[in-house]
Amino acid sequence: MKNLNVCRLIGLISLLLLTLGCQDLTDELVGEKPADAKTIKITMIAKSSSNPVFLSAKVGAEAAADDLSDKYSMIDVDIDWRTPAEENAQEQAARILNAVNDGTDAILVSCSDDSTLTLAINKAVDRGVPVMTFDSDAPNSKRFAFYGPNDVAIGESVMNKLAAIMGEDGQVAILGGNQNAPNLQKRVQGVRKAMQQYPNIEVIGEFYHSETAEAAVEEVLRIIIEYPDLKGWAMVGGWPFFTETLLDNIDPEKYKIVAVDALPMQLSYINKGIVDVFLGQPTFKWGDISVRKIIDKIHLGKEVKEINQMKLIPVTKDNLGGWSRQLRAWGYKGIPEEYLTM
Numbered sequence: 001m002k003n004l005n006v007c008r009l010i011g012l013i014s015l016l017l018l019t020l021g022c023q024d025l026t027d028e029l030v031g032e033k034p035a036d037a038k039t040i041k042i043t044m045i046a047k048s049s050s051n052p053v054f055l056s057a058k059v060g061a062e063a064a065a066d067d068l069s070d071k072y073s074m075i076d077v078d079i080d081w082r083t084p085a086e087e088n089a090q091e092q093a094a095r096i097l098n099a100v101n102d103g104t105d106a107i108l109v110s111c112s113d114d115s116t117l118t119l120a121i122n123k124a125v126d127r128g129v130p131v132m133t134f135d136s137d138a139p140n141s142k143r144f145a146f147y148g149p150n151d152v153a154i155g156e157s158v159m160n161k162l163a164a165i166m167g168e169d170g171q172v173a174i175l176g177g178n179q180n181a182p183n184l185q186k187r188v189q190g191v192r193k194a195m196q197q198y199p200n201i202e203v204i205g206e207f208y209h210s211e212t213a214e215a216a217v218e219e220v221l222r223i224i225i226e227y228p229d230l231k232g233w234a235m236v237g238g239w240p241f242f243t244e245t246l247l248d249n250i251d252p253e254k255y256k257i258v259a260v261d262a263l264p265m266q267l268s269y270i271n272k273g274i275v276d277v278f279l280g281q282p283t284f285k286w287g288d289i290s291v292r293k294i295i296d297k298i299h300l301g302k303e304v305k306e307i308n309q310m311k312l313i314p315v316t317k318d319n320l321g322g323w324s325r326q327l328r329a330w331g332y333k334g335i336p337e338e339y340l341t342m
Contacts, residue, residue: 039076042294043099044287045092045109046083047136047181051211052242052263053283054083054110057134059331061108061287068295075299077291080104087178087211089113093120096131100124106294110135110286114182117141132294134286136183144297147290147308151183154260154279154312155190158234159198161277161314162258169200170231173223175216175259177237179208187236187260204230213242221249235259238278241266250274262315264327264335270320271339278315280323284330285310 044061046054058081065077082099084091089112096107097120107124111117111133118141121131125142137146162172174191177184188206195203204227209215216239224230231254238261240246250257252273262270262280269275289308296302315323321342324335 033076034073037074037076039078040105040295040299041078041080041103042291043080043082043096043104043107045095045099045107047092047110047112047178048087048211049081049083049085051239052265053135053261053281054286056263056283056330056332057110057286058083059287060284060289061291063284063331064288064291068292072295072299075295077295079287079291087112087181089116089180093117096120096124100127100129104129106298107131108287108290108294109133111138111182112136112178113180114138114140130294130298132290134290136181138182145293145304145306145308147286147293147310148183149281149310149312151186152190152193155187155192155234155236156194157190157279157312158187158236158258158260159191159194161279162232162234162256163194163198163201165256165258165276166201166232168198171202171204171227171229172232172234173204173227173230174206175220175233175235175237175240176206176208177211177216177239181211184236191234191236201232209239211237211239213239213245216240217243217245220246224250224255230255232256233259237261238263238266241269241275244268246274247272260312262313262323264324264332267320267324267335267339270315270317273317276316279312280315281312282310282330284332 046057061079065079068077082095092112093116099107107129118138121138121141121143124131131143133143133146135148174188176188207219207223209219220240238259242265257275258277259275260279262278293304297304320339324339328335
């Protein structure tokens with residue numbers, strides 16, 4: 001009899017554990033969080049919300065936040081987008097400090113001017129808020145990590161590919177975007193460094209502008225009028241191709257162009273032969289990978305490397321279809337169906 005009672009007790013305990021286990025599974029299936037789950041707010045401050053590359057980074061950050069919230073039951077990751085409409089380093093700095101005052105748990109920032117942002121980053125870290133940079137770094141700040149490309153190497157690649165297409169001869173203009181952006185400064189340095197290998201290529205100058213499609217187009221049109229013998233463009237960003245304006249204003253037979261970026265609205269320039277090579281940045285990953293590394297540090301207690309390098313992908317007519325399908329897989333919209341079936 002005693003043994004029978006023990007067996008019954010064990011059976012009841014097993015049934016109770018099974019029931020609780022099933023309840024836990026049910027909670028997971030319906031997406032319920034424990035009452036003591038913590039909301040982790042990550043403030044994201046890119047250079048400008050008018051630049052499509054940063055909007056794609058925002059999409060990546062939000063996708064990572066959703067995935068991590070589903071994966072870890074004890075946290076709910078929230079992206080707090082506080083990016084200025086136009087580039088303004090002082091405004092970025094102010095938004096960093098405002099986010100700290102509002103109780104953010106971490107900050108992710110792309111620096112328009114590293115000297116201006118370093119002070120704000122250091123103040124945030126000193127107040128206990130970890131900061132990570134992406135795209136454009138502040139290497140002398142107290143940020144714990146950076147995710148982005150090797151910008152000097154990008155500039156070198158732009159020039160080397162352009163020189164090969166031009167036959168290593170002719171006049172070249174460098175389109176440089178924001179002159180104060182540390183990442184763009186390094187890319188221009190890379191172009192200049194690679195240029196030393198090509199004695200028959202003449203650089204007519206470096207041309208800077210605010211990082212909007214309109215400002216970039218205006219500068220390109222001004223330069224091609226002012227320099228009628230211009231043969232090539234080394235563009236360290238793809239700003240003029242975020243609008244269709246140049247589709248009918250650039251002669252692909254006269255100019256060779258290599259540029260950084262390859263987002264959906266830019267692909268028609270490859271298809272029409274106006275841009276010879278885009279160096280595609282997986283900008284979705286700026287947000288996706290950076291958010292995951294922040295959670296690795298502040299929730300999982302993992303070691304995060306200080307420098308996390310992103311590789312660029314050359315995009316030409318030959319791989320336009322594959323790149324278009326990759327963009328779609330990252331959640332991009334507005335990709336012409338004809339590119340997806342190439």
